Each structure stands twice: as C-alpha cells, then as structure tokens.
Amino acid sequence: MAAAILSTPLSAEEISINTSASMEVNAGHGNFAPYYIASNRHGTLTQANGAQMNLKAWKPLDMDRRFSWGFGAEGWAGMTDATDYMRYDADAGEWHVNGQRPPHVWLQQLYGEIKYRGVFLTVGLKEHESPLLNQELSSGDLVQSGNARPIPEVRVGFIDFQNIPFTNGWVQIQGEIGYGKYTDNGWQKSHYSYYNSHVNLGGWYNYKRCFFRTKPSMPFSVTVGLQAAAQFAGITYWYDNKGKLYQTDNMSFKPIDLVDMLVIRPGDMYWKGNHVGAWDFNARYLFSSGHQLKAYFQWLWEDGSGIGKLNGWDGLWGLEWNAPQPGPVSSAVVEVMTFMNQSGPLHYDPEDISGATMNNGNADGADNYYNNTWYNGYANYGMGIGSPMFPSPIYNLDGYTTAYVDNRFWGVSAGLNGLITSGLEYRVLGSYRRFFGTHFVPRSNPVHNVSAMIEADWSIRQVPGLSLKAQVAFDSGNSPYGNQTGALVGIRYSGIFNCKSRTYTPCVL
DSSP states (O other): OOOBOOOOOOOTTOOEEEEEEEEEEEEEESSSOOHHHHTTSTTOOOSSSEEEEEEEEEEOOOTTSSEEEEEEEEEEEEEEOOEEEEEEETTTTEEEEEEEOOOSEEEEEEEEEEEETTEEEEEEEOOOOOSSSOTTTSSOOSSOOSOSOOOOEEEEEESSOEEOTTSTTSEEEEEEEEEEEOOOHHHHHHHOOOSSSEEEESOEEEEEEEEEEEOTTSSEEEEEEEEEEEEEOSEEEEEOTTSOEEEEEEOOOOTHHHHHTTSOOSGGGGGSSEEEEEEEEEEEEEOTTSOEEEEEEEEEESSHHHHTTOSTTOEEEEEEEEOSSOOSSOEEEEEEEEOSOTTOSOOBOGGGSTTOOGGGGOOBOOOOTTOOSSSOOSEETTEESSOTTSOOGGGOTTSOTTSOSOOSEEEEEEEEEEEEETTEEEEEEEEEEEEEEOSSSEEEEEEEEEEEEEEEEEEOTTSTTEEEEEEEEEEEESSTTOSEEEEEEEEEEEEEEETTTTEEEEOBO
16 A cells, blocks of 8 residues: 555553555456456455455554564455355265355454564464565565465564674574464365365464575675475375275374474484475665665475475576655566476485485485475465465365466566556556476466556545555466456555544555
C-alpha cells in the first residue's frame, strides 16, 4: 500500500495500535485467479471469483527501546467459487468430481512477540517474507517467499543485522530458528485424491537461516549465507492404484526431532525429514547519486549434492535497481531461473549396493525439488512455501495435491514500480516459464506459461487513511495455469489507535 503510518515518539505509557480494514472483489474465468493476483500474498486469495473482507490490528516492536513487545491479529471472511478436483472412490472403483473452496472465515495471523536489545522471540501465527529479495517485484524467495499461509510457530533470532564483536562493524550477522506445526490436515483430507500416492498428516516445520553482511554504510556491501527448512514427524498414509490404504508410517513427533533438524547424527539420521534450502548471495552498490544496484543469486538444494553445488546452474539469478526517491520508475527487478539439472536424474548411494564403486563413492542425483518420498510437497494449504514460480500443489486438479508435478523448468521474470502522480502508484509484473515435469515423471511434451499483471494503488489525500487498489492480470499457455484472465478491485482504510489518549489517527502519505 502507498499509505505509510506516521507517528511521533511515544512516552513509556503510550501504546499505539495499527489497524486496517479492507474489502476486495475479484472476477475472472478459469479454475483459479491469475498467477500474479494469487501469488506472494500469503495464500489469502486463490479462486477465480470472490469477495473477501480483511480486518487487522497490530503493534510493531519499538526498535528504539531496549525492551519492547508487540502483537498482531488478522482475520479474513468472504465467499468464493469452488474448484473441481478429482477423487478416487475405492469402493466404486471410479473417479468422481470433488468441488472445493476456501473457508468462509479463517484466522490469518495471531501472534505475540518480544525483543531485548538485538534478540527477538515470536510465538503464534505470523506472516514471514523473503529476508533478502524485493517482496513486491521478485518472483519469490526459494525457501521463504510469503506465498503460503503462515504456520503457527515459535521463532527466535536476531533483530536485523548485529555487529560481530571485534570487527568494528565491518562484519554483521543475522540469523533465526523457528519450529512450527502444520494445521492443514483438513485441507489435505478434502483435496487429496487418495490414489497411488501418499499423504502426510500432522507434520511439523522447521526454519533456520544465518547471514553475514559487510559494513552497510560503505558504498559496496555483500550479504552471504544460507536458509534451510524441513518438514518432519506426522503420519504418512500410502494408497495403491486401487485406492486402498496399504501402509502407514507413524513418525510421531519426539523431542529429539528438534535436535535432529539442527544437528546431523551418525548413521542414517541424515534423511530424517524433508529438507530444502538455498545458498544466498546479495551484492549491493550505492552510487553517490543515491541510486542502488543489487546483484544476487539463490542456489536451491535438497541434499548434500545441491549443498556442494553439484546441480549445475540451478537457482535464481537477479538484478535489482532502486531510485533514491519515488518517481516514474522507483524500482526494477529482472530475474532468470533454471531448475533443469537437479544433480542429475538418478540418485545413487554406494551404501545401497555393497561393494559398488561408481561415481567415486558420492551420493547425488534426483533432487526432486520441493518433493519427498515420505512427506507432502513443500507447501501449506496447497500454496508453495518456497518460490511460487514452481506451480503449487493446489493447481493439481487430479487430486495429487501432495506433490509438485512441474519442478523441472526454466524461466524469466521482471517487475517494476513507480509513482504516476502524487498518491498514485503502479506495479507491473511479467514472466515466462517452460515446464518439463519432474525427473521421475517427465512430460512427453513440455508446456509453457506467460503471466502478466498491472496494478494501480491510489491513496486518496482528501480522505486520509483511505486507499483504492486495482489489478488486471492474465495467464496464457498450455501449463497447469491454463488460459485465464482476471481483475481485482479493493478498498482499504488504515489508521492508528492511541490507547492512552483514545484517539484514532488515519494513515497519511
């Protein structure tokens, strides 16, 4: 939103709560909303047609105080159309249509948090986004994109980057660790096909990262580090090609699982859970004019072969330019990506065959990004937690909603935003992707997708706190997105409630 909250320094007794209320209506044709209307908005809109209302209240942490506390609460309500999935009826031995739609009411965020000096603790449902990429213009972070609904978790770490002692500010560190519990059992049960695959219910989630950054006050600064996530525990149910349950793997949560997500233990413990992560690099140059240029990459990995960069050029590569002040073009991003290598199509481990010597004894291959043998695809409520450029399981109308079916692809993406006139901003996004299925189930004929969106956001100066938004988008091609167009219009009112004076101040530019 173009509106920003302005406030004066508060005394110790004052508590200010940010609030917003919004209404959105979207319409189009197709099974889902166009890609750019649905993506990177925390899973709050997926259907082609609907009307939704949002209420939100939050108190951010005060970074100027040694000790601070905050909270947030957000709810959505609305009506949308349904999407038809296929489900197998084992008793009848036939497929039938299974219409599904989002709930009419749901809790999006509910959390509390505290900080002391440079350390924070957050408990509850809270939205998280990419720690390095431009959330408005990037195609999406490969590990934590802000594309899916949040997972209730406990997360602790450093507030922003902290100076490392004895480096005189030349090296800084930022890191955090979180443990969460999936709550999408109901979604999986209602959308899954129960045919020739598996579904994991009651799973847990772990996220961690560690970044190092050189002195940001210098014209040239570099950030480098690693993100990693894991799905673990839960119960996995296996169904055959007659729709019959033939195996159950009980991997119920144990306290030692928390340690296993962080420390590799001897033996076969390396495979416990579904792990995914990325090596991150971001180099920024600040020109004397105030313009910034960033070059970055994210190298996706699933196991040791990817961590050792044995997966070729696989990853996201991008350039970002930012103007010192909002103008006709405020920011621009261009990205290219490929996930065609995946350390090769064959996984080989010398421990699988006694005396085997091929490949010099290294285990690699068949990374199968975001998928796993025991766990669901790396998603929550059907939407990918990582980059939405990988078509999320929610798009699998055959009911195979526990896996990614097009994780082998290459593509390009671009975005820019700017200020048309005072209070009126725009954003343009576009991408092209070519999909080849997976290494395990390749497409006999590759498919492609073109997606684009233009957005206008108008903050009405005559009515402080009020803003309007409009989006028009389309998808074209023979990919899982199909050929569809759609539009969205929204209205939002935002302000600050001061608990001490009991006054309400609308947001202003």
